[in-house]
Amino acid sequence: MHTVAETPLLTLSGVTKRFGGVQAIRHADLTLLPGQVHAIVGENGAGKSTLIKILSGAEQLDDGTITFDGAETHVRGPSGAIDLGIATVYQEAQLFGELTVAENIFVGREIRRRGRVDWVEQNRQVVELLGRLDLPASLATREVSTLSAAEQQQVSIAKALSRDARVLILDEPSAILTQAEIEVLFTAIRRLAEQGVAIIYITHRLDELFSIADVVTVMRDGSTLGTYELAEMDVRRIAELMVGGEILEGRHDREPAGGQPRLALSGLTSAGRFEGIDLTVAAGEVVVLYGLVGSGVAEIASAVYGVEEITGGTLTLEGDSIRPRSPRHARSLGINLLPANRKLGGMFTFQSVAFNISVGNLGVFRRLGAWMDRGRERGVARDLIARLAIKTPDERTPVGSLSGGNAQKVVLARQLVERPAVLLLAEPTQGVDIGAKEEIHLIVSELADAGTAVLVTTSDLGEAIRIADRLVVIREGRVFAEFPARARQSEVLAAAAGQRDDVDGPGSGEVAS
Structure with missing residues (x-):
């Protein structure tokens, strides 16, 4: 195991955040050390995403303090987070497929000499960054569209490092990777930790925590319950902390109906x-x-x-x-399908929960041939929200603002309108x-x-x-x-x-x- 410094680099104390009538963060405390891989886990809706948005500058806290490198600070927008040295890498790479790796890393902030882009210097710096992740220099000139998901993710990490990131936030980095690709990712994470980068690791895969993280912070209902050494935990104990009770083992007992x-x-x-x-x-x-x-x-x-x-x-x-x-x-x-990529094939993120439930079932809600019965649409949506325990302020809320699990239940609810x-x-x-x-x-x-x-x-x-x-x-x-x-x-x-x-x-x- 790598050596972890004892002086905190980043500290959150008593952080709260409200969206209208929803208390997304009730009380969050977090202490991050240089060279530490710090996992954060919790159910969908526990507050993980909001906490990350506050750290990355996408949202502003309502109360509490953030201390970075010993000084209390305010993260003023995404550019402010980058200026501090806090970078976030999301599950789906935020890259341009038609550009090379080097072009992606410096897009919008190209190195210029006498008014022209200095391609030689850019490529030199990118090769150096790739070396920190033990990636081949030849990757610098390849188009991103030709790379695997794991390689694209590591390019995103290299891009974060190019901005002198001291805190790297990885949001569900292993969700779309194969096991072999996950091992490559873990090797890169360990290498960065050894270089003193502090890493926040968000995941739903509890078993992988024991392969990569030093400590884990558990969140529930908008609060941090505590931070625990992985050596003293197991998957079952972490899961029980997340849900606030005992996890029942086994399978749902049901007898399928026989027939043709x-x-x-x-x-x-x-x-x-x-x-x-x-x-x-x-x-x-x-x-x-x-x-x-x-x-x-x-x-x-x-x-x-x-x-x-x-x-x-x-x-x-x-x-x-x-x-x-x-x-x-x-x-x-x-024959209906709930696709694996819900964002691309299953939901309209800017539309309401009610719209996402009714779409594909428009015949059920049509009145007088062409007009939509909006009252019935809302009523069916409210019924399914209650039936499936979907956590949302109401049926008018954009589905893109819901947690992953609740958005998934909205897409499933669509199948229940007309079985x-x-x-x-x-x-x-x-x-x-x-x-x-x-x-x-x-x-x-x-x-x-x-x-x-x-x-x-x-x-x-x-x-x-x-x-x-x-x-x-x-x-x-x-x-x-x-x-x-x-x-x-x-x-x-x-x-x-x-x-x-x-x-x-x-x-x-x-x-x-």
Whole structure:
């Protein structure tokens, strides 16, 4: 473990923040040391995002003090944070894909000599920055659009370092990375900590804290409960602090309704994506597709929804052969999708909660043919807000201002307006906290109990086992194994990795030949 200084670099004391009638931060204390990786965790809505916005200058505190390098200070806007040496790197890289790495790092503040950009000096400084992260010098001249997600994230970190950042805030940095990419990220973080940079690490993945963080601060209901040494904690204890009680283990007990398959895939093929997929989903059943990155899991769901081209095999719905030509066509057949990238494919962030619930169900709210029944729209929205326990001031609030878990529940609420025959859920709890995850799992069970055929794709093995009535492992674009409810994690992981010997024994799955 690297050496951590004892003199605080950054201290927050008694910080509060209110938005109208909502107390986002009630009381927050935080002490950050140079060379320390300091994790902050909490449920969606606990106040993490607001705290980060205050530190990054996007929001101003109402009360309390911020001390930086021994002097009380005010973070006056994002530029003020950068001037102090506080930089934030978000989950999704804020970069220009058509520009090179060097151009992105110096965009808007180019080094000029005699009125012209000094490309040689810029590239020299970028190569030096990349070296701090143990990245190759050749990266400097590559276009950002050609880089992997992990490389883009490290470019964002290099950009922050180019502004002499002494505090680096990483907001959900591992959410969209593979395990191999996460290890690369962790290596870069450790290297920066050894150089004395203080790092605030925000994540919902509690297990990864023990691989990267020195301490963890837990937030709940807008307050910091305390800061704890990771060596003295475990995942269960942190989770219990986050939700304010004991976490119940196990899976939701439900007996899926038996019956004929509602959705059936027979030999379904998409050239270069997957091949010969045989799969059924009955009404009232939750079937989970699980596989490692690149297995073809996501593409199978996309084909059912009319996104990926089907080049072979058949797809039937209620016994009738179908071939969805587009998402709109799929919806007209009774097949809905909750996409993995909610911001791009699932929500209108500047529109209200009510709008985001009603959109896609406009036929339900039309009056006299063309006019929207706004009263009914608001009423349905209020009912679903209460039913799904969505934390929002009211149905008129822009969905983009909600926490990730609550925004996710809004997108799920849309599916409850007119229950689809088949619901496809892609990574339904990606980027949400443990409490919101539990609530979303309950909603999935309720949808199935009401008769919807649910097909889930997820890279979260714990989630797959918890909600599945049947779990199908996809490997290299083919069905590799199938497991009943309550499968063992070791068996499923072994199958996903291509090991057939480990799927024998009581309660194990049937391995495809």
